[in-house]
Amino acid sequence: MTKDSEVVHGFPHLDTVQRAITALHRRLSPDGLLAYASSVLLADVAFADGDDLHLGAQAVAQTLVNHLRLPDARMVVSFREMRHAATVELTAGPEYFIELNDRFRRHRRDVGAALAHEITHVWLHRLDLSFPGTHDNEILTDTVTTYLGAGWLLLDAFREDRLSSQKLGYLTPEEFGYVLAKRALFLHEDPSTWFTSPQGYTAYTKGRAQALREARQPPLTTAGWTARHRYAKDRRQALEHGPTSGPSGDPSSYVFEPGPQGLRVSFPCPTCHQRIRLPVRGHTRARCGLCRSILECDT
Numbered sequence: 409m410t411k412d413s414e415v416v417h418g419f420p421h422l423d424t425v426q427r428a429i430t431a432l433h434r435r436l437s438p439d440g441l442l443a444y445a446s447s448v449l450l451a452d453v454a455f456a457d458g459d460d461l462h463l464g465a466q467a468v469a470q471t472l473v474n475h476l477r478l479p480d481a482r483m484v485v486s487f488r489e490m491r492h493a494a495t496v497e498l499t500a501g502p503e504y505f506i507e508l509n510d511r512f513r514r515h516r517r518d519v520g521a522a523l524a525h526e527i528t529h530v531w532l533h534r535l536d537l538s539f540p541g542t543h544d545n546e547i548l549t550d551t552v553t554t555y556l557g558a559g560w561l562l563l564d565a566f567r568e569d570r571l572s573s574q575k576l577g578y579l580t581p582e583e584f585g586y587v588l589a590k591r592a593l594f595l596h597e598d599p600s601t602w603f604t605s606p607q608g609y610t611a612y613t614k615g616r617a618q619a620l621r622e623a624r625q626p627p628l629t630t631a632g633w634t635a636r637h638r639y640a641k642d643r644r645q646a647l648e649h650g651p652t653s654g655p656s657g658d659p660s661s662y663v664f665e666p667g668p669q670g671l672r673v674s675f676p677c678p679t680c681h682q683r684i685r686l687p688v689r690g691h692t693r694a695r696c697g698l699c700r701s702i703l704e705c706d707t
Contacts (some may be wrong), residue, residue, distance in 0.1 A: 409604070412487050415573055416580050419618060421547050425583055426681040428539070428551035429590060430698070433680040435537055438700050445595050447557035448475050450564070450602065453520025461487070461513060469506065469522050472527045473560060481530055485523070487513055491568060496526040498533045517604075521561035521576050528553040546578040554579075554587040560599055563608045581608065585615020593619060594679055594699070623678040626662055629704040636706075643688060646671060664688070673707050 419425075433441070452471050455464030463484065469483035482503045489510045497505045506526045506678035512519050528549050532538060539548045562577040563584035575581065589612065592599055603609040624630045626639035627662035639662065646664035662675040671688040686692055686707050694703045 415568070415575050417582055418580055419583055419586065421579060421583055421585070422618075423545045424539070424544050425579065425587060426676070429555060429587070430549040430681045431537060431539075431548070432552055432555055433682070433699050435531050435535060441555075441594070443477065444475075444556045446455065447560060447599065447602075448472065448520070448524070450520075450561070450604065453523075455516060455519075457516060461516075461654065464516065465508070465512075465519055465523070469523050469527065472520070472523055472558060476527060476531045476535065476556060477632035478527070478531060481527075481534075483523075483527065483530075485519060494522040494526050495641065496529050498529060499540070501530075504530050513522070518561075518565045518574075518576065521565040524553050524558040525549060528556070528558070531556075543578070550577045550579045550584070551587050553577075554584060555591045557591070560588050562613060564603050564605050566608045566611065567605050567689075568607050569649050581611030582618070582686065583632045584608075586618050587615070588612055589616035589619040590679070592616075593623070622676075625675070625707045627675060627705045628671055628678065629691075629706050642669075643673075647688075677701060677703070 434663070448471070455467065465485040466483070467580065469485050472660045473481050480502045484503060484505045485508060487508050487510050490507065492509065494506060506523065508519065508522055512522060520530045532549060532552060539545045546699060550559060550562065553562065563581060565574060565576045566581045569575050577584065579587070588599055591597065600609070603612065624632060624635070626635050631639070643664065662673050664671055664673055667685070667687060669687060671686055672685050674683050674685045676682070677684055677696040677699060679701040680696060682696060682698040684694055684696060686694055686705060688707045690707060692705045692707055694705055696703065
């Protein structure tokens with residue numbers, strides 16, 4: 409959780425987020441990801457102020473366990489004063505102990521968001537999927553939580569006004585929006601009507617704009633005229649003077665490189681970010697070997 413002055417915006421962790429999306433696609437097949445095609449809805453993780461706090465939190469945890477397909481995992485939820493929003497003890501299971509910040513006693517609408525992150529830690533622990541370093545591993549957890557249909561709750565928990573703010577998770581609000589948009593494009597979902605937080609919805613639109621820009625980059629045929637013109641110039645230079653990187657050497661952009669049968673272009677799949685390599689020979693329909701996306705390209 410952060411105070412108003414500590415909220416970071418933009419896309420400072422974009423490279424790690426993209427690596428996390430690739431890692432998730434590698435661990436789960438496209439069919440495996442389709443099992444998470446339905447997101448958790450706010451009503452699924454809601455309980456009233458008049459309900460028993462601990463029973464309500466346990467019920468929300470069970471909903472998220474079921475959503476993440478962890479049928480043999482049991483979450484024991486408690487509350488205490490702490491600096492962070494929540495923590496989970498990762499053990500061999502099947503019982504896992506989750507502690508939530510005491511403030512959630514009074515802010516029950518965000519209990520589901522806090523639990524979603526912690527239970528995804530268990531999901532990743534069970535699959536032995538992790539990144540080196542605590543910070544990158546937390547970015548992985550937020551990304552996976554969102555991509556599997558529960559992390560939009562974390563974005564909806566982002567609220568700002570003139571006097572205070574609340575943000576859960578390690579991604580910026582715009583990065584949460586970006587991952588949510590990536591999921592929506594892959595699974596043909598429209599989360600735009602779900603938000604109760606105006607600030608969360610605004611962050612989603614900014615993240616979606618970034619995701620759509622990536623889906624309109626050369627050599628994809630959806631690229632705009634300016635980008636196509638730049639690509640043609642870089643291609644001509646590569647043909648005349650040898651392989652070169654894309655605009656400004658951006659590693660997330662296209663790169664020209666030598667291939668076994670002449671020049672080829674390497675670029676990230678707009679869905680899963682695995683790099684695709686194609687010969688430079690005009691219009692080509694390519695299929696990503698990882699996420700199976702069909703891409704219309706003009707190389």
